[in-house]
Amino acid sequence: MNVATPPKSPLLDHCPESLPAHAYYDPDWYAREQALIWAREWVCIGRHDRQAPGTLSPLTIGGQPVMIARAPDGAYSAFLNTCRHRGAALCQHEGQAWNGRLITCPYHAWAYDAGGRLISVGHATPTEDFDKSRHGLFPVHLRLFQGAVYVCLADTPPAFAPDPGPDTLKNWRMEDLVTGHVKEVDLACNWKIFWENYNECLHCPTVHPQLIDVVPIYAKGIMSPEEASGWSPENARPAPLKEGARTWSDTGQPCGPEFPHLTEAERAAGHTFLTHYPSVFWAAHVDYIRMIRVIPTGPETTRLRAEWLFLPETLAQPGFDIEAVTSFAATVLREDGEACEMNQRGLRAGRFRAGRLMPQEFDIFRFHEWIRARMDA
């Protein structure tokens, strides 16, 4: 922190309008988002163990069929799941066996090599106007980031920019963690409603009675000490968790050994967030991480997939009770989901053109600016 320029309050200096109400339910707006956001941005599709080496798996991103290929040596690649002949899907189901060499269409046996080049057109005998080299699989950009797999359907991917920065959770060494618990939930709300909920704590006092006990500043409706009135950089930064608590759990106590490479500040923080629109965030504690993916399934429906990541030795503890360990955060997630559905239910009022953001909702405002920049492109 540069002492010469103390951080300003993050609070907004005005109360801007929210996105227009129809952005949360209109099918046309949704279709444009699929094309302009989900088919252009880096989208997290899971952990690096999402599928076994030597398999192909299908999934849908931005409404488009994608095939994730994992070679027997573990290397990932991705293509649109579409044969260039007449458009058949090359991969039909998760975990389809693949030897890492040819990807062969089960319809007419067109075969592509691991780089997507068209190698064979089966029994067909194309004429000279057909240029094999121009009929390879459509490539999809793919990258690994700290144990997570991302794809990007754009020709030229945008900058890879998790917030506040790619090193935020470096000391958690996420690539070495294992998934101990998974929870999927389908919400009756637009995906942006969930991100808005994530981006403010004004709702914490009403929605999260247990959480505000463990994180006292949340009881004031704020996310960080900087938002408190009267705060200045000279003041001591109060510990965010309550006295004696070290993590988000029923008891405030860790469920196993703490991550060994954290700094003292990281341990004291109680929670550290890493956010990557539009598809994922991580909430890292001293003993576990929640990784939550946001998956739009329609204009007014969203699937959340939450994974709890642990050190292997944590899960190996005798008598380790995964339900007890995860119930605290699962409750928070359930409460947020209910709040999101409540929000969605009120949006179709004809006279409600848009909401108003409060100064505390600076992160929602940034999210809206992020959305607007892409939808206006």
Place this chain on the structure above:
Amino acid sequence: MNVATPPKSPLLDHCPESLPAHAYYDPDWYAREQALIWAREWVCIGRHDRQAPGTLSPLTIGGQPVMIARAPDGAYSAFLNTCRHRGAALCQHEGQAWNGRLITCPYHAWAYDAGGRLISVGHATPTEDFDKSRHGLFPVHLRLFQGAVYVCLADTPPAFAPDPGPDTLKNWRMEDLVTGHVKEVDLACNWKIFWENYNECLHCPTVHPQLIDVVPIYAKGIMSPEEASGWSPENARPAPLKEGARTWSDTGQPCGPEFPHLTEAERAAGHTFLTHYPSVFWAAHVDYIRMIRVIPTGPETTRLRAEWLFLPETLAQPGFDIEAVTSFAATVLREDGEACEMNQRGLRAGRFRAGRLMPQEFDIFRFHEWIRARMDA
């Protein structure tokens, strides 16, 4: 009745076209109707006992979320069910408890007084550009009429004009009656198809074998003596019900004491209708009333909710058999529902641009004129 100007026959002097066929199935037409009719007209939402004092209830009118508030003292009011902050629904389920003072949003604790004024924004600290007085709940007009509750989402409500007039059923004193039976039915037809069915009796001979026995003029396909050929005001007006019958029932006999304040003419009529587009009609007899609400649920689906209203002492009779009492009219309703679905099934024929109304369908013509006036607005 002015003897100098005898009533003319109500029959149409030509055979006009019906509404265009697509008015009964096109999603765009339906969406415009939601906005131009259902979100602008007075819409009946039930009896005055629809919800207990000290509760809030949500419902949808014209596709919009509405909240009906009933104070502990029994007074009704209504608002769009939308918080001005980010649009959350304030009321989530029927019968939500309310003390008659603040209506508090369960998301961020924005609180409104019983008049809809914004009183608190919870933990938020809005900047000066945010004018609380301009962020009250969106009011919805509400009125009581003879025991029924109506709302109107228009800024300026239209005239309150049940047909033939608000005093038609005054002597039944509906506000003192109680609901003894409810029947809901979902029909696979556009809501206007049901109103058209209601508005003519040409179908009675083919569709209602029991009813035409009790109401002999219906066997001729007409609704009232004035439609009969050769009718003139000088002729005696024939009793509409068959010899000895006093009400619509299997036996023609009343199910309990007759309503005490009816005139002789009202008793002799056998049935008296009060119609209020687009949402409700009442069919009043000497011993009970049917109140039928029409609730569009999609371009080709409609919910009907029928309530049978009685004097309290009628229901209190020992051995009172509600099924036997209501079965006659329930049969008529079922027959009409089947006819409506039959009508809907034929409408998508490409060469069928519109139907033709018969002179006897003068009330359908008036209904169509009512629709056209609003859709052309």
Place this chain on the structure above:
Amino acid sequence: MNVATPPKSPLLDHCPESLPAHAYYDPDWYAREQALIWAREWVCIGRHDRQAPGTLSPLTIGGQPVMIARAPDGAYSAFLNTCRHRGAALCQHEGQAWNGRLITCPYHAWAYDAGGRLISVGHATPTEDFDKSRHGLFPVHLRLFQGAVYVCLADTPPAFAPDPGPDTLKNWRMEDLVTGHVKEVDLACNWKIFWENYNECLHCPTVHPQLIDVVPIYAKGIMSPEEASGWSPENARPAPLKEGARTWSDTGQPCGPEFPHLTEAERAAGHTFLTHYPSVFWAAHVDYIRMIRVIPTGPETTRLRAEWLFLPETLAQPGFDIEAVTSFAATVLREDGEACEMNQRGLRAGRFRAGRLMPQEFDIFRFHEWIRARMDA
């Protein structure tokens, strides 16, 4: 065959583009096809025993309600299933009894004679502006063809042109055959995808392991000897079925007596196809025929109805095992259905604008030209 002009290879001399990808999923394209193809072409609706004499049956063609009338003497006729009064469907369910004279609307008793002329308007008394003679049922063209019933909703039907010609299966005398087995299957694909699958055999080696054993040229991905490289009309034409096989079955042996009027060439062919876009094809063998109808049920869903036709004496054989007889072709149909669904799943890739046809896909190309001519009309 004219020896002066030997048949050219049917192979395409270039690799044309397929239809645009959105033609297989876009709801607007589908709606236009309903109007421009299904409501204009001759559409096969089943065998001549599809309904009993003296009945009416409803069905939907091109999204429109149609009524098929079969008089007590067995004669067929067809109308739009729409009363000219207010559009009610005249026929509600399959096998509705009809005496061959009046067709009476069950709503208001409008009655039409067997030719569709409006005879009665029930209790209505239309004014002079209503011309009964202009309010007959909308006629639908209907014709029988070798035991099959077709309808056409166009004002002026197009030429009746099964391919390669109406006499192709004349010697099978299909009007005398009986349906021994029916199989309906709903596919998650556009109807054109099924026709494309039907129109090429490049997929046979990968998709139909049993079939290529019985039809050896299919193992090379070709449909007929003319496609083989080096083929010339001077060469002997090889028998399409494997040595000793006479029909499509598990054993290659017929399931009963062979059709008595086939030529030697027809017996030796092993299979003879008759194709009639958009709705039906027949695959005729020496001992049975499969008749397969294609019924679009949505942009991405299609129903197939397969009927197996036999000589009456074949079905009468003691111990005749219909499951065993039909299992071979039922397997082929299942395999084709799975391939079609696989094809559909890959089509929504944004960068996939259209596929490329191979020279062997000349029949698909002709199908696409057939489609384009109608969609551009």
